[in-house]
Amino acid sequence: MTAPRPDETDIYLPRPATLIETESLTAHERFFRFEMDAGVELSYRPGQFLEISMPGFGECPISISSAPSAGGDRGFELVVRRVGNVTRALHGLEPGDRIGVRGPFGAPFPVEDALTGHDLLFICGGLGLVPLRSAINYVLNRRDDYGEVTVLLGARTPADRLFTRELYAWKLRDDLVLEETVDAADPSWGAHVGVITKLIPRLKLAPENTRALICGPPIMYRFVLKELEKQGMSAEHIYLSLERRMKCGVGKCGHCQINGLYTCRQGPVFKYADIAAVREAI
Amino acid sequence: MPQKLIDQSSLGHWVAALIAEHKVYGVQAKADRFAFDALTEADDLRLDHDVTILPPKKYFHPPQEILLQFDREAMTFESVFHAEPFILLGVHPYDMAAISQLDKVFSMDHRDRHYLARREAATIVVCDVQTASPEVFAGCMGHATMEGQSGHDMLLTLLDDGRYLVDPVSAKGEALMGPLAHAPEADQAALQARKRVWDRNRRQLQKNKLKMKPSELPGLLAGSYDHPVWEERAELCYSCGSCNLVCPTCYCFDLRDELNWDLRTGRRLREWDGCMLRGFAAVAGGHNFRARRADRYRHRYFRKGKYTWEAYGEIACVGCGRCISACTANIANPVEVFNRLLEER
Ligand SMILES: Cc1cc2nc3c(=O)[nH]c(=O)nc-3n(C[C@H](O)[C@H](O)[C@H](O)COP(=O)(O)OP(=O)(O)OC[C@H]3O[C@@H](n4cnc5c(N)ncnc54)[C@H](O)[C@@H]3O)c2cc1C
Numbered sequence: 001m002t003a004p005r006p007d008e009t010d011i012y013l014p015r016p017a018t019l020i021e022t023e024s025l026t027a028h029e030r031f032f033r034f035e036m037d038a039g040v041e042l043s044y045r046p047g048q049f050l051e052i053s054m055p056g057f058g059e060c061p062i063s064i065s066s067a068p069s070a071g072g073d074r075g076f077e078l079v080v081r082r083v084g085n086v087t088r089a090l091h092g093l094e095p096g097d098r099i100g101v102r103g104p105f106g107a108p109f110p111v112e113d114a115l116t117g118h119d120l121l122f123i124c125g126g127l128g129l130v131p132l133r134s135a136i137n138y139v140l141n142r143r144d145d146y147g148e149v150t151v152l153l154g155a156r157t158p159a160d161r162l163f164t165r166e167l168y169a170w171k172l173r174d175d176l177v178l179e180e181t182v183d184a185a186d187p188s189w190g191a192h193v194g195v196i197t198k199l200i201p202r203l204k205l206a207p208e209n210t211r212a213l214i215c216g217p218p219i220m221y222r223f224v225l226k227e228l229e230k231q232g233m234s235a236e237h238i239y240l241s242l243e244r245r246m247k248c249g250v251g252k253c254g255h256c257q258i259n260g261l262y263t264c265r266q267g268p269v270f271k272y273a274d275i276a277a278v279r280e281a282i
Numbered sequence: 283m284p285q286k287l288i289d290q291s292s293l294g295h296w297v298a299a300l301i302a303e304h305k306v307y308g309v310q311a312k313a314d315r316f317a318f319d320a321l322t323e324a325d326d327l328r329l330d331h332d333v334t335i336l337p338p339k340k341y342f343h344p345p346q347e348i349l350l351q352f353d354r355e356a357m358t359f360e361s362v363f364h365a366e367p368f369i370l371l372g373v374h375p376y377d378m379a380a381i382s383q384l385d386k387v388f389s390m391d392h393r394d395r396h397y398l399a400r401r402e403a404a405t406i407v408v409c410d411v412q413t414a415s416p417e418v419f420a421g422c423m424g425h426a427t428m429e430g431q432s433g434h435d436m437l438l439t440l441l442d443d444g445r446y447l448v449d450p451v452s453a454k455g456e457a458l459m460g461p462l463a464h465a466p467e468a469d470q471a472a473l474q475a476r477k478r479v480w481d482r483n484r485r486q487l488q489k490n491k492l493k494m495k496p497s498e499l500p501g502l503l504a505g506s507y508d509h510p511v512w513e514e515r516a517e518l519c520y521s522c523g524s525c526n527l528v529c530p531t532c533y534c535f536d537l538r539d540e541l542n543w544d545l546r547t548g549r550r551l552r553e554w555d556g557c558m559l560r561g562f563a564a565v566a567g568g569h570n571f572r573a574r575r576a577d578r579y580r581h582r583y584f585r586k587g588k589y590t591w592e593a594y595g596e597i598a599c600v601g602c603g604r605c606i607s608a609c610t611a612n613i614a615n616p617v618e619v620f621n622r623l624l625e626e627r
């Protein structure tokens with residue numbers, strides 16, 4: 001059982017990737033497009049994450065924000081909020097600079113199986129749009145495989161909105177409903193003001209046929225889930241992406257445990273029915 | 283494999299022969315306590331120790347180790363594996379049980395080659411307990427002896443007549459038998475004598491008495507999430523992490539980078555972490571998923587008695603009793619916690 005095989009990969013060994021393009025999205029968040037070296041492909045699914053290395057500063061888990069293409073991908077997109085050592089170093093990168101990458105890791109949103117044929121409701125709080133954008137664009141690339149698509153988006157202020165050009169393009173589509181709200185508006189704001197939960201009762205949901213995908217700050221889940229239950233949605237049909245402190249990404253370091261579950265292995269995407277009784281989850 | 287019988291002085295010669303040829307770590311006296319350390323003199327080996335300060339886990343999952351070396355400019359990473367063969371002398375059966383648990387953790391799905399390389403390099407000589415420590419309860423946890431357990435390479439047992447029964451159980455163990463070629467083989471009487479030692483150890487390594495079978499713990503804990511014991515005892519907790527530090531089955535860790543003076547090359551380190559420390563589940567943005575002491579305290583016992591059972595089929599307390607002695611607040615005794623849950627179920 002324990003003898004290491006010489007051909008086994010080292011689960012802690014990053015592979016290099018090069019920054020192709022970067023852009024500031026808000027005062028604290030930056031967009032990045034990286035490419036793996038020629039001949040190296042990442043085969044990822046929406047909802048999965050990578051461990052990003054800035055050697056000398058460390059490593060941290062970041063969700064993949066791009067949608068995978070049909071084959072493998074050399075390129076991938078991230079959005080990083082500047083909060084500490086690694087994320088600050090990432091914000092200092094310029095095109096051509098290189099990073100290390102491990103992964104992809106974690107359980108994805110079931111876009112290929114449990115979600116197909118259904119109405120989809122995406123509920124994105126703040127940075128929660130980052131992983132959900134991968135799933136949304138995946139769905140838009142195969143639009144006919146799904147029913148109605150609704151995206152609810154909450155931001156603190158209009159200045160905190162991510163991907164504003166992309167949101168505008170979604171707004172113009174007639175096969176997607178986008179509803180936005182902010183906690184605090186400014187004079188230019190023309191949409192809703194208030195918490196994201198307030199948007200839910202206004203929707204004409206077909207609860208039986210709807211599948212919800214949720215990602216946002218820890219405080220958001222409880223209220224959103226309560227509202228979805230009120231609308232008659234089953235816990236079997238709700239998927240959440242949860243964040244925890246995480247170091248190794250491969251189920252060893254112990255940090256990301258939610259009671260007995262490992263966020264990096266059984267999550268970060270969980271079916272609500274599987275964690276409704278897990279006390280530390282929501 | 284031939285089991286041999288040797289007296290104390292042959293044991294000394296044998297250990298000296300091992301030291302001459304191999305890298306050997308063994309139990310030695312440290313002031314009035316015991317610790318595993320590099321063994322240079324056969325006389326320093328103390329097989330009569332009650333318990334070591336730190337478990338032998340440190341040879342497989344060290345407090346700090348280098349996982350990778352990197353070059354920031356070239357963006358290259360190189361794995362560092364430690365595979366120098368060594369012999370570990372004097373591991374107690376409960377600590378061997380803990381190593382077997384770590385074997386499972388580090389070889390399940392994403393296999394950890396850093397741990398596995400060190401593990402593969404080790405020859406483990408287990409020694410049956412000769413002196414019970416004041417807090418040991420391995421007898422309650424099913425880990426007082428090696429009966430029904432594996433993972434070791436050799437077992438030494440001090441029989442009541444003062445001789446050692448030497449029992450190699452793997453090819454690595456047998457490879458150490460060379461110097462004992464002329465020693466007499468153990469007969470049925472010696473094996474019977476060993477059984478008596480085992481029976482006695484099963485009874486005596488119960489300084490704390492668990493009032494249930496370990497296999498009942500997951501069920502007991504399942505109904506005890508909101509029991510007042512967590513709040514009451516955690517009230518006294520210093521969040522010092524000593525109970526994590528000394529535990530042979532705790533394996534949580536952190537990863538951290540260090541740069542060399544050239545600011546270009548450096549290394550990625552793995553260091554022990556502990557779920558009782560305040561920031562263990564803290565994330566950026568100020569949120570801490572286990573901010574309260576009681577949340578962390580409960581997590582530790584659930585992990586020992588329920589979560590690892592669900593993930594690996596193991597109760598992650600082997601009954602060494604180290605956490606009991608290490609806790610200045612005197613609240614870390616797992617037996618007290620579990621018995622109270624049982625009584626107030
Ligand atoms: C699955 C997953 C996906 C994620 N996806 C994204 C994403 O797409 N984009 C994104 O921006 N982020 C994402 N994150 C969060 C991201 O991983 C963290 O913000 C990142 O690890 C911060 O690393 P850092 O080195 O920059 O910060 P650090 O320097 O490690 O810490 C930053 C701050 O965290 C707090 N902190 C850290 N350690 C402790 C401690 N021990 N005790 C108390 N407080 C502490 C402090 O306030 C500190 O200032 C994701 C996390 C997970 C688990």
Ligand code: SF4
Pocket residue numbers: 525528529530531532586598599600601602603604605606616
């Ligand atoms: S919980 Fe305490 S008694 Fe049990 S194995 Fe860990 S240190 Fe030993």
Ligand code: SF4
Pocket residue numbers: 518519520521522523524525526558608609610611612613614
């Ligand atoms: S239980 Fe005791 S040893 Fe453990 S963290 Fe609390 S005070 Fe420290």
